[in-house]
Amino acid sequence: MDFRLVRRLGHFLAVAEEGHFGRAAARLGLSQPPLTAQIQALEKELGVRLLERGGRGTRPTRAGEALLPLARRLAEDAGALEALARELRAGRHAPIAIACVTSALLEELPPLVRAISAARPETAIAVREMDTADALEALRRGEVDIALLRDDRARPPIRIHPLGEDHLLAALPEGHPLLALPDPLPLALLADEAMLMLPRSISPAYADAMVAACHAAGFAPRAVREVGSAMAQLGFVAAGLGVALVSSGMARLRPPGVAFRVLAGPIRAVGVALAWNAEREGEAVPLALSLVEGLFPRTPGKPAGTPPSRGIPGGADLP
Structure with missing residues (x-):
């Protein structure tokens, strides 16, 4: 980042917002001639005129108006960078950014965030909900430090630490005839049902597991519609538009109508x-790994972190 350019953009913003060189100079703690020189240098560097004086003060030109939104973002990013540098110089830990799939929001995410906060009370934590494919890309680009996602194999530089097993459940609209049958429900009974499916591009391993389960039951799922998220699956099921195979974690959301x-x-x-990126492994990774070992003991046949069995809305207990 060219901080000299960013500083000049900040001067441009001040003049554009104040509408007057004198007021902008006072706001910045400068005299007016150096401020004018900075604006002229910026216009020369960018090759466009940014401000024009008129009878009612100073305002951005058409080019200046076009550059204002990006100039604001750059100034905000530079401010955040400087603030973080100050925090690090003071010995505080860098913030931790976590990506999380919807089905982990209620079960895996809360204890992990609480444990990180207890271990590093001065560390800021940001959580972004996203699907597995987007979480993997965010890890590759360094936009998040760690991710809670659904995958069962590492793809260098992405490494994973499984938190436990999970099971598929049938999600049915209330009043569906199959609800009259006792548990467990044979998957083959869904062979003729309109299935609501997640695109493979969103979560390849998870989509493959669902299709493989259907094939093992003797049928190919009849996808009536591909939906963009696990939450959309449940919404469409509640609307009576089909049935779905979902993770047991999604049942914790207890949506009405499902x-x-x-x-x-x-x-x-x-x-x-x-999951984490081995090429961008910061201090968040060893911290998270040390915590999940105690939080999610991997007991065979039981999803990690699952509390004692309790009723599923409209259904039986979790396996």
Whole structure:
């Protein structure tokens, strides 16, 4: 980042917002001639005229108006960078950015965030909800430090630490005839149902697990519609537009209009894993790894972090 350019952009913003060189100079703690020189240097560097004086003061030119939004973002980013540098110089820890899939928001995310906050009370934590594919890209680009996602294999430089097993449940609209049958429900009974599916591009491993489970039950899922998120799946189910296979974690959301049924087997799904980029491994990674070992003991046949069985809305207990 060219801080000299950013500083000059800040001067431009001040003049544009104040509408007057004198008021902008006072706001910046400068005299007017150096401020004018900075604006002229910026206009020369960018090759466009940014401000024009008129009878009612100074205002941005058309080019200046076009550059204002980006200039504000750059100034905000530079301010955030300087603030973070001050925090680090003071010995405080860098903030931790976490990506999290929807189905991990209620079960895996809360204890991890609480444990990080307890271990590093001065560390800021930011959580971004996103699907697995977007979380993997965010890790690759260094936009997040760690991610809670659904995947079962590492893809260098991305590494994963599984947090436990999970199982597929049938999500059915209330009043569906199959709800009259006892648990566990044979998956083959969904062969003729209109299935609401997640695109493979969103979560490849999870989508493959669902399709493989259907094939093992003797049928290919009849996808009536691909939906953009696990939450959309449940919304469409509640609307009576089809049925879905979802992770047991989604049942914790308890959406109205949706009933869940345990499937015979039970049928294993791709569980939640902690993921990170080995090429961008900061202090958040060893901290998170040290915490999840105690938070999510990987007991065979039981999703990690699952509390004792309790009723699923409209259905039986979790496997």
